[in-house]
Structure formats: structure tokens, C-alpha cells
Amino acid sequence: MIAILTSGVALGVHVPGLLLADRLRERGMRARVDVLERLLPPEKLATTDRMKWAFHRAFRTALTGQKLASNPADAASQASVEALFARWRAQDVRRFVVFSGFWLDVLARYSRTSSQPLAVDVCHVDSVLSPSTSHRVEGIPVRHVWLADAQTGRLPCTIPVTHEPVVAWSARSRLLLHGGGWGIGTYRDQVATLRDAGFELDVVAYESRDVSADDPGIRHWMIDPAWHPWLDDGYPPFGRLAPDGSVSYRRGTGRHASFEVTRHAVATVSKPGGGTLLDSLWSATPAIFLDPFGGHEQRNAELWQHLGFGLTLDAWRQSGYALEPLHRMHLALRAARDAVDDYSEHVAGLAGQAADAHSRSS
CATH class of the missing domain: 3.40.50 (Rossmann fold)
Incomplete structure (x- = not known):
């Protein structure tokens, strides 16, 4: 054992x-x-x-x-x-x-x-x-x-994380914004800006106050706030918020359910946590980094940028939110995933x- x-x-x-x-x-x-x-x-x-x-x-x-x-x-x-x-x-x-x-x-x-x-x-x-x-x-x-x-x-x-093939770049269209398991970081401050830049968004909410005004271009998701890892050995209950605010939670089998959203995104926008790096690799989804939660996460962001797998939000903004650098990162992640x-x-x-x-x- x-x-x-x-x-x-x-x-x-x-x-x-x-x-x-x-x-x-x-x-x-x-x-x-x-x-x-x-x-x-x-x-x-x-x-x-x-x-x-x-x-x-x-x-x-x-x-x-x-x-x-x-x-x-x-x-x-x-x-x-x-x-x-x-x-x-x-x-x-x-x-x-x-x-x-x-x-x-x-x-x-x-x-x-x-x-x-x-x-x-x-x-x-x-x-x-x-x-x-x-x-x-x-x-x-x-x-x-x-x-x-x-x-x-x-x-x-x-x-x-998965045995499934990577989702094709042509099948991706949305940005995923999240703050890790506890919803930590400045990702909520970027919702309006990125929506105004023309992107459709998937946003992980952690309580009702996180849900922005009704917008057909924004989908909200949630981890069951009543669940804690010490309650059972399953993956976090995760689901999409309906218009009435209800959520039908489901558990992932063999992997966390939120990964399905990650693998269909053009990029994730979040703090640079270690779990985010693992999801980025296995989904071949580039990571766009916000402020780190401590020095170790800063080093995570620096490594991902060094490997050509991610960049900071400020750097992406300076490019005019271009998709071409994200596509190059997607290809680099695909190659790396097969070699590790x-x-x-x-x-x-x-x-x-x-x-x-x-x-x-x-």
C-alpha cells in the first residue's frame, strides 16, 4: 500500500x-x-x-x-x-x-x-x-x-491528468479566469477588462458576490463552497451556475471536473500556483499570470515564461491581447507534455x- x-x-x-x-x-x-x-x-x-x-x-x-x-x-x-x-x-x-x-x-x-x-x-x-x-x-x-x-x-x-488527446486550437475560444482552490488573487479585477477586449470568459466563482452582471459572454462556474478535502477522497464537486443561481455539481472521474473547462480554453488567467502549471501542461493551455501568492509562485511564473508556456497579463496586454503568442505556447506545451x-x-x-x-x- x-x-x-x-x-x-x-x-x-x-x-x-x-x-x-x-x-x-x-x-x-x-x-x-x-x-x-x-x-x-x-x-x-x-x-x-x-x-x-x-x-x-x-x-x-x-x-x-x-x-x-x-x-x-x-x-x-x-x-x-x-x-x-x-x-x-x-x-x-x-x-x-x-x-x-x-x-x-x-x-x-x-x-x-x-x-x-x-x-x-x-x-x-x-x-x-x-x-x-x-x-x-x-x-x-x-x-x-x-x-x-x-x-x-x-x-x-x-x-x-488525462489520457485524452489535447483539444485542437481551432476548437478553443474562451479565456478561463480562476483563483485556485480558495479563489485567491486578483483575477476578479480583470473580468470587465478582458470582456471589453472582446473575449468570452469562463469565470470560477467562489460565492454569490463573485458573479458579475448577467452577460451572455460570461459563464460562471463554482466549486461547492460547503465541500472540503477532508470530507471525502473524491474530486471537488464542480458545476456551472444556472441563470437562477443554482448549480448542478458533478465529480470528475479520474481527474477534477474543472479540467474539462481548462482544456477548452485559449488560456487561463490566474495566479501562478503549482496546480495551475500541471493543468496548463496537460491541457496544452497557455497560462497568463496575475500577481503571485508568495515568492514560490513568482518563481513558477518565471519558469513557465522561460519555457515558453506562459506570460504575464501586462505583457499580453502590451501585445494587444494577441492570440498568435498563445498559439505558439499551446504548441510548445503539446510537445512538452509528450516528452516528460x-x-x-x-x-x-x-x-x-x-x-x-x-x-x-x-
Whole structure:
């Protein structure tokens, strides 16, 4: 059994964890997904929910909160941690893939009680250390895996989002504006400007106040605001808002439902989160970047521009919102997607080798 360790405070690390689990299961591997917040008491989860809405409504508050963030694992219930350890032992979990570095303290405790050595990968969705993966823990050896690497300017490996072919450029017509899983950033400030520039828009709303005046050129979408990653192992419920404000949510199968909107866009307009980079690669949809959520996202944007996969909104505006540079980026992304190594194949291979070695020694 392989345990994939994510956090519910960032869909940009949680959804890649779900994708990895699905890709491993397709290869016949057993995988479970554990979300850090499931270890927390209800009052801590309530605080996290309030923080989510505060961060969404004011980007400055989000930037300040990021600087002050502490390790949520410090508030974990001892009983919840011990129950999780018991499940890992019962399922003979020895290989872990960590998407949130805040899990490393928990893993260090588990390693001290385990009779078998642990194999731990820290999978970086961002191109440099993020706030959680900057967290160092002594006494537990880890291997660092990068889906995008700002230091080398490369894409060392990837997690496939889909097995479907890329949507043809000629079939795309709309821009997608979003703010990641918590709707963070300045994307809402750009809706009117881009609509006035003549584009039809898909806009991800996170609450009713995000929905602009009725306009046939704007489609609004929404992640169910009552859903949290620690509630279940499914992808986020996602759907299009009807004229009466109702939403018929659906879950993606094998991938997040919002990816279907991404893969039909001429470009996404958002902050440069790691999950956005992964979606950009697998949809071959260029990324147009707004203000980053911290220094690690700034490096994400710089890497994507270096690779020819994206540009800033200011640079695109200076081109007169030209489509030709976006088409070139689309072609570059298509070529890159076919050339990057599949991380799930590597993990499955290592797990299979370890299982064979264990059988021979038993």
C-alpha cells in the first residue's frame, strides 16, 4: 500500500495527490490518500474555514496570513494520529508520497514506531520550495521529486491528468479566469477588462458576490463552497451556475471536473500556483499570470515564461491581447507534455521492486 499525503488548505497540492492515486490504481497498485486536516479537532477546522473566506475576499489578507502560517500538524489530535498509525500498520504502508511538507513531523513519529524502514518521496508541485516543503524534519530520510524545477529550468517528471488527446486550437475560444482552490488573487479585477477586449470568459466563482452582471459572454462556474478535502477522497464537486443561481455539481472521474473547462480554453488567467502549471501542461493551455501568492509562485511564473508556456497579463496586454503568442505556447506545451517522464510509472516500479524483495525475504 502506498500512502499519498496531502493537505486540504491547497487544492493545488491535494488534487495532484488524488491524480497520482488514480494513476497508480490504473497500474494495479494499492493507494490511499490521507488529508492532514482529518487529524485536527473541529474547532481548528472551523478556523481554517473562516481563514479560507478571509483569504478569498482580500488578497492582502491572504499574503499576510501566508507569512504567519504555522504547522497545522501541531494541533493534531493524539487519538487521531494513533488511529491513523494503526491503519497504516494494518495495511502494511511503507511507501509515502508527501505533497504537503507539514506531514513530515507526523511521519517522523511514525518511523520511530515502525519495524520497517519507510520510503518517503516529497513531491514538489511548485518549482521551488513552498511554505510547507520548506519545513525540515531531522531523522527521516526523504527523496525530493520535482514536477517543475526552477533551478534547472526543466520539467523532471509529471503526473498525468488525462489520457485524452489535447483539444485542437481551432476548437478553443474562451479565456478561463480562476483563483485556485480558495479563489485567491486578483483575477476578479480583470473580468470587465478582458470582456471589453472582446473575449468570452469562463469565470470560477467562489460565492454569490463573485458573479458579475448577467452577460451572455460570461459563464460562471463554482466549486461547492460547503465541500472540503477532508470530507471525502473524491474530486471537488464542480458545476456551472444556472441563470437562477443554482448549480448542478458533478465529480470528475479520474481527474477534477474543472479540467474539462481548462482544456477548452485559449488560456487561463490566474495566479501562478503549482496546480495551475500541471493543468496548463496537460491541457496544452497557455497560462497568463496575475500577481503571485508568495515568492514560490513568482518563481513558477518565471519558469513557465522561460519555457515558453506562459506570460504575464501586462505583457499580453502590451501585445494587444494577441492570440498568435498563445498559439505558439499551446504548441510548445503539446510537445512538452509528450516528452516528460511519468512519475506514477516510477513510483509503481519502485513499489513493485520493494514488494518482490519483501516476498523473497519472507
